[in-house]
Every structure is written in C-alpha cells, then in structure tokens.
Amino acid sequence: MPIVTLTTDIGQQDFVVGAIKGQLLSQYAGFNIVDITHYLPKDNYPQAAYICANAFKHFPDNTCHVVILDFFENALQYLLVAKHHNQYIICPDNGIITMITGNKPEEIVAIPISGYYSLLSVTAIVAKAIAALLHTNNLSEVGYPVQQLIEKYPLRATIGPDWMEGQILFIDNFENVIINITKQEFEEQRRDRNFKIVFKRNEVIDKISNNYSSVVEGEKLAWFNSAGYLEIAINSGNLAGLFGLQGFNQKMQQQGAAVQNKWFYQTVRIFFE
Missing domain, CATH: 3.40.50.10790 (S-adenosyl-l-methionine hydroxide adenosyltransferase, N-terminal)
Structure with a gap:
C-alpha cells in the first residue's frame, strides 16, 4: 500500500x-x-x-x-x-x-x-x-x-580548541531541550576529556546519562536522544520553562545585535578539560 x-x-x-x-x-x-x-x-x-x-x-x-x-x-x-x-x-x-x-x-x-x-x-x-x-x-x-533552488542548511555548532557552542534546536511538549550537537560531533571534539555542559550562564551538567531514569526525580541530566542529538532535561520536570530557555528563532537571528542580550537563553556551551 x-x-x-x-x-x-x-x-x-x-x-x-x-x-x-x-x-x-x-x-x-x-x-x-x-x-x-x-x-x-x-x-x-x-x-x-x-x-x-x-x-x-x-x-x-x-x-x-x-x-x-x-x-x-x-x-x-x-x-x-x-x-x-x-x-x-x-x-x-x-x-x-x-x-x-x-x-x-x-x-x-x-x-x-x-x-x-x-x-x-x-x-x-x-x-x-x-x-x-x-x-x-x-x-x-x-x-x-531544476538547476537553481534556494539552499539553506541546518545550524552547526561553533567549535573551539576546548569548547563547543550549540543552539537550542527544539523544545518538546515536556520542555526538554534538544541541542544541535550530535553524539558523533560531541565525541570528536571531546577526545575522552572531562566536560561541563553550561547553560543559562551558570547551570552545569558534567556527565552523560543513558536515559531519564539514570537520575533521581527533579535532577538535571544530559543524554543523546533517539535521533542522536544532545538533550538536556529535568527528570519529571520542565527544564525550558524553569530556566527560561528558548528555541532558535529566525527573526531574532536576523535582528542580530538587537537581541544579543537574549542569546544566552538560546545557546548551550560545552567546555572540555
């Protein structure tokens, strides 16, 4: 069929x-x-x-x-x-x-x-x-x-020698937050080093969990979801709403400097050490 x-x-x-x-x-x-x-x-x-x-x-x-x-x-x-x-x-x-x-x-x-x-x-x-x-x-x-068409491409993480920064790609109905960093990209940049996932200036997660039950209720966690993307969440909580995190917005990106003060609500940075 x-x-x-x-x-x-x-x-x-x-x-x-x-x-x-x-x-x-x-x-x-x-x-x-x-x-x-x-x-x-x-x-x-x-x-x-x-x-x-x-x-x-x-x-x-x-x-x-x-x-x-x-x-x-x-x-x-x-x-x-x-x-x-x-x-x-x-x-x-x-x-x-x-x-x-x-x-x-x-x-x-x-x-x-x-x-x-x-x-x-x-x-x-x-x-x-x-x-x-x-x-x-x-x-x-x-x-x-068709020879010519409009081409746009997915957001890619920004990478430095000991850090990488991703954008919030998606916030689901449970307010879990998906970042545009795949497991492969993360491991290639990590190179077996310790890491800290930092969002909202000073919120930190320093380990990758297997699933939501890996942490106690109310605790923050990071894991790679079924699509292979980095996801941060709170077990039985609403991470995006609690910390005011926002998904990527094309109009805000086009406004540039006018919304730089809101940028940290839309990005997650990982430091390697």
Missing part, C-alpha cells in the same frame, strides 16, 4: 487537512496517509527540518512526503519534488528541502503552479503528481528539471 506522509504548518482546527487527504484518496483510494505533524513552526526552519528528517528516515522506500511550510511567504510558481534516500519529498522552494536532506538532492524537478491559486488548488496538483509517481517512479513524468 503506497504511503504518503503529511507534515504541515496549518494546524488541525478546520477542514483543510481532511480536504487534502480527500484529494489524495480521490486520486488513489489505496494510499496509506500518515500524519507527521500539522504544527510546524513557520519561523523555525531548523526545528521543522529536525522533525522531518528524523521522521522520514524511518519510512520505507518510495514513501512520498508532503511538506507544507510557508507556502505563501512568496509568490508560488512551482513546487519541488526531490528523490532522497529512495523516498520522495514534495515542498516549496524556500530552503526547507536542503535543511531536511543536508545537501542538494541529485534528482529534483519542479511542478508548475500557474494563475490564481489557493492552498487546496495547490494540493490538488500535488495529489495528481503523487499518483503519477505511484505508476512510474520517474520524476521526469511529473515535472521539469
């Missing part, structure tokens, strides 16, 4: 998500439609990419992933369809594709969007394109080749 996932920023308060599913099923009643989330943050592409990349990699070959993020930020002339790790990603040309994949996909085409359009008129085109892919598995059958 062909799988189509939906990952959007449109919420679920009205009829739109149901209508999109209806459009897909009208093209092929056998689609297995899976919701990833409908609450992607429009001003946080790194978080959106973190969600998409770490969900998509668990799906089988030939899954079609529809990503609706900032569809109407700019005039929409086409959508991208990219093949990545034997799966298909359909999204606007706003940089989210390379944020998800980490590089420019080798196989990518554009589906033209012309004239007056609404969200549902665009998703109707998407539904037809996915149905075509189902029959052909050939990108050239659904769009035209």
